[in-house]
Amino acid sequence: MILSVFLGIDVGTTAIKLGVIQKNELLYSGELPLQTYGDDQIKYQNGTELLTILQAGILAIPEKIRQQVTLISFSTAMHSIMPADGRNQLFLWSDLQAAESIEGFKQTDLASHFYEISGTPIHAMSTFAKLLYFQESTSYPKDIHWYGIKELLMEYFTGKPIIDYATASATGLFDLREKQWSGEILDFLGIKEEQLAELADTNQEYRMLPNRCDLFGFSNNPHVVIGASDGTLAAYASYYSTGRTASLTIGTSAAVRQTTKTIQLDQKKQNFCYYLKEDLLISGAPSNNGGVILAWAANHFAGNPAKFYERIPELLAETEVGANGLRFWPYLNGERAPYWNNDLKGGFYDLTLQHTKNDMLRSVIEGVLLNIRQLVELVAKDQELSVSGGFFQTAALGQLAADVFGVKCYYAQQNEPIFGLYYLLEQPKLTIEESQQVFIPDPIKHAAYKQIAQDYFN
Numbered sequence: 367m368i369l370s371v372f373l374g375i376d377v378g379t380t381a382i383k384l385g386v387i388q389k390n391e392l393l394y395s396g397e398l399p400l401q402t403y404g405d406d407q408i409k410y411q412n413g414t415e416l417l418t419i420l421q422a423g424i425l426a427i428p429e430k431i432r433q434q435v436t437l438i439s440f441s442t443a444m445h446s447i448m449p450a451d452g453r454n455q456l457f458l459w460s461d462l463q464a465a466e467s468i469e470g471f472k473q474t475d476l477a478s479h480f481y482e483i484s485g486t487p488i489h490a491m492s493t494f495a496k497l498l499y500f501q502e503s504t505s506y507p508k509d510i511h512w513y514g515i516k517e518l519l520m521e522y523f524t525g526k527p528i529i530d531y532a533t534a535s536a537t538g539l540f541d542l543r544e545k546q547w548s549g550e551i552l553d554f555l556g557i558k559e560e561q562l563a564e565l566a567d568t569n570q571e572y573r574m575l576p577n578r579c580d581l582f583g584f585s586n587n588p589h590v591v592i593g594a595s596d597g598t599l600a601a602y603a604s605y606y607s608t609g610r611t612a613s614l615t616i617g618t619s620a621a622v623r624q625t626t627k628t629i630q631l632d633q634k635k636q637n638f639c640y641y642l643k644e645d646l647l648i649s650g651a652p653s654n655n656g657g658v659i660l661a662w663a664a665n666h667f668a669g670n671p672a673k674f675y676e677r678i679p680e681l682l683a684e685t686e687v688g689a690n691g692l693r694f695w696p697y698l699n700g701e702r703a704p705y706w707n708n709d710l711k712g713g714f715y716d717l718t719l720q721h722t723k724n725d726m727l728r729s730v731i732e733g734v735l736l737n738i739r740q741l742v743e744l745v746a747k748d749q750e751l752s753v754s755g756g757f758f759q760t761a762a763l764g765q766l767a768a769d770v771f772g773v774k775c776y777y778a779q780q781n782e783p784i785f786g787l788y789y790l791l792e793q794p795k796l797t798i799e800e801s802q803q804v805f806i807p808d809p810i811k812h813a814a815y816k817q818i819a820q821d822y823f824n
Contacts, residue, residue: 413454494538599786612746694733754781
């Protein structure tokens with residue numbers, strides 16, 4: 367398929383990102399914030415508000431570019447669920463209403479069995495967990511339909527609420543081997559297949575509704591391709607642009623991912639394994655605690671939070687590996703892999719009167735990376751990493767990551783899910799540049815961090 371002008375739409379948990387790409391060049395990009403509602407337990411977006419913001423974002427694209435668009439596709443956040451009750455509440459992965467219900471379910475024999483079927487960790491983030499809670503609490507009618515962000519977008523643009531295999535495989539309701547909703551899991555929940563959206567492969571094309579074409583001035587009647595999930599697409603973008611199967615993304619949260627042709631599951635560590643396309647899966651492990659922890663530290667300990675990232679190279683130069691023996695557990699959000707414990711707490715350990723504010727800041731940064739090191743060991747042990755996300759825009763942090771992990775880290779500029787969508791659908795020829803930024807571990811510093819890591823979280 368030769369694409370003339372591609373519009374990628376990435377709907378995450380904090381923002382909608384739009385990118386228009388032609389011949390592997392970004393012609394236009396935009397970003398619009400999304401509001402999350404709720405409290406410490408309940409986290410949801412308003413679906414109606416989301417579509418209104420998306421509409422404004424598309425109309426902000428220069429008309430001349432919009433008129434040339436020939437294909438649209440979507441990346442969406444995983445684990446969302448929206449009961450079709452007219453309120454359009456899209457419950458997000460961070461919603462923890464199901465925490466107690468899923469902890470009880472973990473103690474049953476079915477927990478490991480359902481994990482093997484779906485490749486989705488047994489955790490409150492999943493759609494399965496949320497449905498389990500909603501069914502137990504009788505929060506909604508038994509025959510209500512259940513959708514998510516992808517279905518909302520597809521219905522808006524095509525009139526059909528459809529979900530792709532990649533997004534479905536992160537629900538905990540999808541049979542990863544059979545590529546269909548799992549009858550066994552649905553029967554357990556008391557839900558019929560008709561209550562969920564129709565399934566489609568990630569490259570499936572649809573016609574856009576004529577009134578949407580008219581609204582946005584799409585003169586070429588663009589096709590709509592359903593696309594995939596943000597995590598799988600971020601991993602694919604890094605893989606396609608660097609040639610390396612293992613990737614690490616640190617944004618607000620973090621994830622280590624592996625592009626693989628075989629299903630990879632670990633009952634003890636509960637890594638995820640999600641579908642991407644016919645011959646590729648994405649295995650990996652997520653952390654709740656990435657850049658959000660550095661933002662917390664900047665706000666509470668840095669003299670000028672706005673300049674925190676700029677000052678990091680100086681901070682690291684002025685302090686010692688290991689922060690003078692000070693440890694920081696970064697579990698301010700609980701934690702997913704490898705602990706899967708929402709109640710896990712963070713904090714400073716071995717703090718003394720001799721420690722300085724700079725020691726504390728360094729220990730926060732080291733704590734985040736040493737925690738992620740556990741995920742690297744689980745998913746991509748001894749493998750070179752393609753790294754991406756806002757965390758790595760500061761080169762000193764890229765170097766520190768290489769020192770902590772003990773592997774070469776290659777900064778992937780084209781790491782956004784939108785580029786993953788583009789590569790997935792168009793398969794452009796890329797020259798993998800050897801001049802890309804490479805962080806090579808310092809053997810002395812890595813040896814020190816290897817020693818520190820042995821009992822850091824004990």
